[in-house]
Amino acid sequence: xxxxxxxxEKAVNEMAQLPGIGKRTALRLVLHLLKQPSEQTHYLSxxxxxxxxxVKFCKNCHNISDVEVCEICSNTSRNHKIICVVEDIxxxxxxxxxxxxxxxxxxxxxxxxxxxxxxxxxxxxxxLVSKVKMGVIDEIIFALSxxxxxxxxxxxxxxxxxxFNVKTSTIARGIAVGDELxxxxxxxxxxxxVQRVPFEISLKNN
Amino acid sequence: xxxxxxxxEKAVNEMAQLPGIGKRTALRLVLHLLKQPSEQTHYLSxxxxxxxxxVKFCKNCHNISDVEVCEICSNTSRNHKIICVVEDIxxxxxxxxxxxxxxxxxxxxxxxxxxxxxxxxxxxxxxLVSKVKMGVIDEIIFALSxxxxxxxxxxxxxxxxxxFNVKTSTIARGIAVGDELxxxxxxxxxxxxVQRVPFEISLKNN
Numbered sequence: 262x263x264x265x266x267x268x269x270e271k272a273v274n275e276m277a278q279l280p281g282i283g284k285r286t287a288l289r290l291v292l293h294l295l296k297q298p299s300e301q302t303h304y305l306s307x308x309x310x311x312x313x314x315x316v317k318f319c320k321n322c323h324n325i326s327d328v329e330v331c332e333i334c335s336n337t338s339r340n341h342k343i344i345c346v347v348e349d350i351x352x353x354x355x356x357x358x359x360x361x362x363x364x365x366x367x368x369x370x371x372x373x374x375x376x377x378x379x380x381x382x383x384x385x386x387x388x389l390v391s392k393v394k395m396g397v398i399d400e401i402i403f404a405l406s407x408x409x410x411x412x413x414x415x416x417x418x419x420x421x422x423x424x425f426n427v428k429t430s431t432i433a434r435g436i437a438v439g440d441e442l443x444x445x446x447x448x449x450x451x452x453x454x455v456q457r458v459p460f461e462i463s464l465k466n467n
Numbered sequence: 468x469x470x471x472x473x474x475x476e477k478a479v480n481e482m483a484q485l486p487g488i489g490k491r492t493a494l495r496l497v498l499h500l501l502k503q504p505s506e507q508t509h510y511l512s513x514x515x516x517x518x519x520x521x522v523k524f525c526k527n528c529h530n531i532s533d534v535e536v537c538e539i540c541s542n543t544s545r546n547h548k549i550i551c552v553v554e555d556i557x558x559x560x561x562x563x564x565x566x567x568x569x570x571x572x573x574x575x576x577x578x579x580x581x582x583x584x585x586x587x588x589x590x591x592x593x594x595l596v597s598k599v600k601m602g603v604i605d606e607i608i609f610a611l612s613x614x615x616x617x618x619x620x621x622x623x624x625x626x627x628x629x630x631f632n633v634k635t636s637t638i639a640r641g642i643a644v645g646d647e648l649x650x651x652x653x654x655x656x657x658x659x660x661v662q663r664v665p666f667e668i669s670l671k672n673n
Contacts, residue, residue: 263563265556266518272514272517279500279511280495281496290487290488291515292555295518301481302515304481305482306516307512308477308481309500310508311474311477312474312478313508316501324471327474350471357469
């Protein structure tokens, strides 16, 4: 792509480094900014820089926060003895939206993925282990994605925690609410039969 | 969407103002920046702000440029008597990539679209008319998109130029090179038959 302006080219190249944004999309976005009042670009740049420089991670659960300990961890009405282990902060937001979980979280910050060069040492695993070691945790709920990397991470963390005799569980896998059986994959359908729940319990959760 | 950090929320909201970027995508992009070294965010913000503040538009053709008159307009080896009228600078880049056009451009900066509140007065039409008025232009080539708005704009500009007796043409509409006839729409196929070209000419352009 040949640009008539070096400034434009630089802006497009920087924009195109974001994941899922190619050069063409980047050019479209940058040209859009050019058509808008210059304040919009200033606000965007300012918001990104301030966020990058000033955002903190909760020192307890590693969730993103503006203060040292996040709102969830500092909320005394929540059950601090049940920890839900998730991959990243988007999962915290998703689970919080369900209003079904009143414990606290532990954000690993990714999953073990040798292809992407992510090993266990890059994840927040040791802090979880030391929390469990202290013996005050009742249950660890694994809420990781059901992929190769998610399962690997799950198993790795599980092995680290095994010796402390803490109760562990994973979120249920099964047919999504509203889904039709005939379109479900066999593994999920099979697991949903093996791990069936008493009908009275299924009524409760509605 | 509930955010655990106001800074994150602000960054996501600003990002989500870009066209085609929803809140979820914005969150993904912002979290990506958080995982990268902070320099990347600084470079991006800097590039966007500098571009927005310092970029110029060529005073001759309205193309984006770092100087007062763009490289194309200041290139004396190009034919300044043939002007190709395009919608925006992406079209200039696309035509330049073909290496088939050695005239200069005129960037309208959009198309007439009452729905989006864009009237003829917001486009760079008057400067084109005054160029033609001076009587030094041999040909105006319209290279606008073949949509309702593109055709309207084309016709409007054509009417403005008519009285000056300048030669006008539009880029050829037809079956794209590599396309199969059976999948072409009827209007395009019909037009490609009516506006057929001598076979010898079609050979020349390969």
